[in-house]
Amino acid sequence: MTLAEELQNFKHQQDETGILTIYLNTDFGEGSQHSGEWKIRLKNGLKKLKEYVETSGTKEEQKAYKKLADKANQHIYDQQMNLQKSFIFMASADGEFLVEKILQVPVETEFHWESYPVLNQLEQMQESYPAVGLLMVQKSDVVLIDAALGEIRDEKHFSWEIESEDWKQYKGNASSDRIPSGSTQVDEVQQRFEENRHRWYKNLAPVIDKEAKKRNLGGIYLVGNKESVRDVEEQLHTTIIDIIPKNLISKPSHEVLNTVYGEEVR
Structure with missing residues (x-):
């Protein structure tokens, strides 16, 4: 509702x-x-x-x-x-x-x-606080927070799965399930993602746009490092309210919401 x-x-x-x-x-x-x-x-x-x-x-x-x-x-x-x-x-x-x-x-x-x-x-x-989305981007991990009235209504976690070369939705922290153990393997996964991130973010964008439309979101805040956020911004058709150039993906959702609202006020 x-x-x-x-x-x-x-x-x-x-x-x-x-x-x-x-x-x-x-x-x-x-x-x-x-x-x-x-x-x-x-x-x-x-x-x-x-x-x-x-x-x-x-x-x-x-x-x-x-x-x-x-x-x-x-x-x-x-x-x-x-x-x-x-x-x-x-x-x-x-x-x-x-x-x-x-x-x-x-x-x-x-x-x-x-x-x-x-x-x-x-x-x-x-x-003052209509329904909006907060899209946190950290390389191959993306989290969409659905918020209204300053209340977190839902969350969706996406991670790029290297084996199937597709975005998978997870509950909770996806990265521990997705990235293989061992520093060499992790480095290989991250290197491959960096080489293909433009194309892979392009694959995710329609999913985010569909979620925003389904949830009647007034727009999306993009949160993350400038490089990743810029790549995602180029692919989205949903209105971008603001860009918060901070890596907050590991923070509790309520802290992310407080940070975004605080940035908006300044």
Whole structure:
């Protein structure tokens, strides 16, 4: 489901008893977050919302809110080791609607109890961080990251297989499966790839273009050393948003995303 389709689906969600929406800033880049500031914000936000529901809500609402507040608190703490810059939680009293997102972009901390999910910040992020691809190129290894709202939705890893002379898709780190052991063999593989990389990148380009179209990506960031990135850029028909001349293919995906967004801001 595309980002636009997700938001349209969210807009149709309604529960007269109540829907809890939480936008929680968990950006550890902020000095205050190192001491667990997000935990204090979460506690205070849920407490204030509880007071509001107890004052103006029915008994049914109060019961539903407590259940969802406890659920939200537990889910966020369960994910605390994976938190990046923000966490979004939306859930309905009837249990039919539940959304949790760990995002690479910050939000303003907000807590809402309404009959519908509050989507203002998500809609703003859709404009600021549309669906894009990050294509990391490191010689015979290529990784495509599909990201939207600062959230990594999917990854595809490609490596050139010397025996079949074709690009193969792998899960996880492909290079250890593809390159034979022994420094002489590795050198031979890399030398052969250097001699043929223009033609072999040309073979991969239609696959990347097809993925970008299928995923409705607004464009692609090319990440890697200048020589490899230039060769790939010449072959792609997909819009190139920007070029990041850094070798990040061995970095965790969330670090790559942070680096790319950081480069774009400068």
